[in-house]
Amino acid sequence: MTVTTGRMVADRYELSTLIGQGGMGQVWTAYDRRLDRRVAVKLLRPDKVAGQEADELRRRFVRECRVTAQVDHPGLVTVHDAGSEGEELFLVMQYVDGADLSDHLAEHDPYPWPWAVAVAAQLCAVLSAVHAVPIVHRDLKPRNVMVKQDGTVTVLDLGVASVMDTDTTRLTHTGSPIGSPAYMAPEQAMGGAVGPYTDLYALGVLMHELLSGEVPFAGSTALGVLHRHLYEPPLPVRRLRPEVPEALETLVLRLLAKDPQHRPASAQEVYEDLALLLPARGTPTGAPLDPTRPFLRPHAPWPDRARTPAPQPSPVAPAPPVAEKPDVAAAVDEVKRLLGEGRITQAVDILGAILPAAAEQHGEHSPVVRTLRKQYAATLMDDGQYRRALPELRRLADERAAEAGQADPQSLRYRYEAAQCLEQLGEPAAALAEYRALLPYYENQYVAGDPQLAHEVRRRIGHLLLALGDRSAAHDTLARLVLDVERLHGPGHPLAVEVRRTLQWLGQVRG
Structure with a gap:
């Protein structure tokens, strides 16, 4: 370029x-x-x-x-x-004025452990907000973290990392994961489903590096590094720096657990553990780039000698008048226009607001309301609002199944999309259970058979098994899948090529 x-x-x-x-x-x-x-x-x-x-x-x-x-x-x-x-x-x-965390670490050797705690606590606050969306960063590392002059921490590259690492084998020539091997969680390295637990592992690697000066697993090749992530225990940081509090070492080891189920449950939980180790309020040194400063003097201006007048409250604009009877048809036309222009967030807001009025005017189970609910759920999915889409999809699935039976293709489709929401929300066990419940319907040609969708469900099951640490079952699932796809479509089919690459990568790492 x-x-x-x-x-x-x-x-x-x-x-x-x-x-x-x-x-x-x-x-x-x-x-x-x-x-x-x-x-x-x-x-x-x-x-x-x-x-x-x-x-x-x-x-x-x-x-x-x-x-x-x-x-x-x-x-x-x-x-x-x-x-x-x-x-x-x-x-x-x-534009962020400061130093990236990698340079910050290089300039302060050894890195004070209270600084490491302060950086990690700020990162937990960011991750907690990000995971609530839900979004998974997928590439948290020192180069993607900036320490600003006032000591506050800023995380970079959220959307880019997410895009580059989603459905990895669809986006690479080699089938190897995109990302930074030194900070990559085992489930991510194996091509499994990722979730908030993946970012927590990367946080553990980052904390280990700040405290010890080195990442826990290094090597001359990416494959060698990933193999160590999968099979070697990390060195406890107190063996390198005895002054590090025992509670901090224990937290880092929990974050670096190979099995996602053994890591802390959330960034919020990690923050609560770190809060006990944060410095108490006091007088900062005045030096720039001190990550403990936001905790020593929360919300203080930078520099400390600055005297900034308090901002005046802005006048509150009067609320727009609310129509007594919203025009449902006009709202539907507006939603279509917005979706055509790619303005999905606005379309979601209008759909959510118009649904109660439509139900009152036409009836809760009317075709108009049913159509609006379908559009609302689909738009929420497209807008990445999986937490809000999940109950809508479950409701649509239940209503359709009550009318047409559990094997109804449309009801199954809603359940499939609900399982996708669970996967995106970082609930691999729940998503796996839903996909497994759906699979027999898609494999039964006399019920709602759909070989293409059945293959996709099996692929997702394999990736979720990897995320849950069951590599043997994942390998068996994907190996059977590639044989069935090749039998039906030939060895050159894109899904067969993708799964075989995943198996090859899995076999290399396992070996």
Whole structure:
């Protein structure tokens, strides 16, 4: 990718200084001509990563950036803009003045353990907000964490990492996971389903590195590193630094558990453990880039000598008048227009607001309301709001099954999408149970047989088994699947190629 200083992106962002470069693209400081401010611009070349899947990656990239832009947390970099231009994808973010955590660690050796606790606590606050969406970062590492001048921590690359690592084998030539092997959880390394537990493992690796100066598992090859993640226990950090509190060492070891079920249940739980080790309120040194400062003087201005007048409250605009009888038909037309323009979040809001009025006017079980509920659930799914979509899908599935029977294809489809929600919400055991309950229907040609969907369900079952640590069952599931796909479609079928790559990778790591 040849990019030069002064180049304009989207007729708005003038590139200034190259500040980062990798296999997938570059990061530049840039000048936003419209709003007269400095920004950071990430340029990606999907064709360098995804081959024939570049178009799918572009579509997913824009969607994921839109979803992640909805996460409102001061510890997450603000997304200003995203899109594509020619062969490139671009992501425009706030410019963060500070040092990335990798450089911060290199400049402070050994890294004070209270600093490590303060960094980790701030990261837990970010992860808790992100996982509630739900989004999984998938590539948490020091290079993706910035320490600002006032000591606050900002997480980068949320949407990009999510896109690049979803359905990995569909997006790579080798079938090898995209990501950073040194920080990769075992289930991610094996190609299994990821969830919040995956980010917690990466947090454990990051904390181990801050406390000891080294990642827990290193090696000369990516395969060697991943093999160590899977099979070797980490070295307890107190053997390297005895001054580290025992409770902190125990927490790091729990985060680095091979089995996701043995890690802490959530980022919130990790934060509660770290809170006991955080420094008490006091007087900071005044030095920049001290991650304990936000806890020593919460919300204090930077620098401390600054005297900033309190902001005046802005006038509250009067609420718009509410129509006594909403026009359902007009709202439906507006939803169609918004969806056609890609304005999915607005469409979700309108659908959610109009449903009660539609039920009152037409009846809860009327065709109009049923159609609106279907559209609402589908739009929630497309907007990444899986937590809200799940009860809607379950309700639709139950109502349809009551009318047409448990084997009704539409009811099964709702259940399948509900299982996808569970998978996205980081509930692999519940998702696995739902997929297994659905599989007999899709395999029974006399009921609701659908070989294509049956194969996809079996693929998801295999990946969930990997996430749950049952590698033997996952291998058997995927091995049987690839034989059936090849028997039906031939060895060149995309699913057969993908599953065989996963099996080959799985076999390499297991070996």
